[in-house]
Amino acid sequence: DAGITQSPRHKVTETGTPVTLRCHQTENHRYMYWYRQDPGHGLRLIHYSYGVKDTDKGEVSDGYSVSRSKTEDFLLTLESATSSQTSVYFCAISDLATSYEQYFGPGTRLTVT
Amino acid sequence: ELKVEQNPLFLSMQEGKNYTIYCNYSTTSDRLYWYRQDPGKSLESLFVLLSNGAVKQEGRLMASLDTKARLSTLHITAAVHDLSATYFCAVDNPSGTYKYIFGTGTRLKVLA
Numbered sequence: 001d002a003g004i005t006q007s008p009r010h011k012v013t014e015t016g017t018p019v020t021l022r023c024h025q026t027e028n029h030r031y032m033y034w035y036r037q038d039p040g041h042g043l044r045l046i047h048y049s050y051g052v053k054d055t056d057k058g059e060v061s062d063g064y065s066v067s068r069s070k071t072e073d074f075l076l077t078l079e080s081a082t083s084s085q086t087s088v089y090f091c092a093i094s095d096l097a098t099s100y101e102q103y104f105g106p107g108t109r110l111t112v113t
Numbered sequence: 114e115l116k117v118e119q120n121p122l123f124l125s126m127q128e129g130k131n132y133t134i135y136c137n138y139s140t141t142s143d144r145l146y147w148y149r150q151d152p153g154k155s156l157e158s159l160f161v162l163l164s165n166g167a168v169k170q171e172g173r174l175m176a177s178l179d180t181k182a183r184l185s186t187l188h189i190t191a192a193v194h195d196l197s198a199t200y201f202c203a204v205d206n207p208s209g210t211y212k213y214i215f216g217t218g219t220r221l222k223v224l225a
Contacts, residue, residue, distance in 0.1 A: 042217040043201065045212055058212060107154075
């Protein structure tokens, strides 16, 4: 299994509070992604990174920011959590130099009350 | 806008039967991916199809890609209960930004 961890794995927070989710990889892969998964929507890309300090928006980026200060860590921040951001969040990595395949982390279940 | 559509969305089938899941996408892409997700779990890569006419098989699952028709199929042969899961297809954005766009998934239930 690809070395990807996410923390926390579960979180309950209140509306209006900031939340940061962490993705950590040990594979030295260049590309990292944050997705959210909701019933009926499959996986939707929030943000992705193509290198240290290089990030770009996905299809559902409003209300989210990301940072990548080193290869192994990709942080997703909900600046002011809303109930619509209740979801399961997955991090993924890929290394397009060797394979186009994506490897997924275990997921973080976030509930905003 | 790149869209990926799967059908059916839900599939209930008897053990031993064959069936096909379809994945259509809206714009040119030479690469297509299939994933499996068990309830409450993460996604597991099944197949990576990298060119027109690509066919890959593992066990009772076979995936194929027709880039001209913008269609991929996941064929299930002689289904068994262990294949019950949700299956997703995905393509990566043809503009070279390496964004992956996923279909909404097909929930498969194999009945004994």
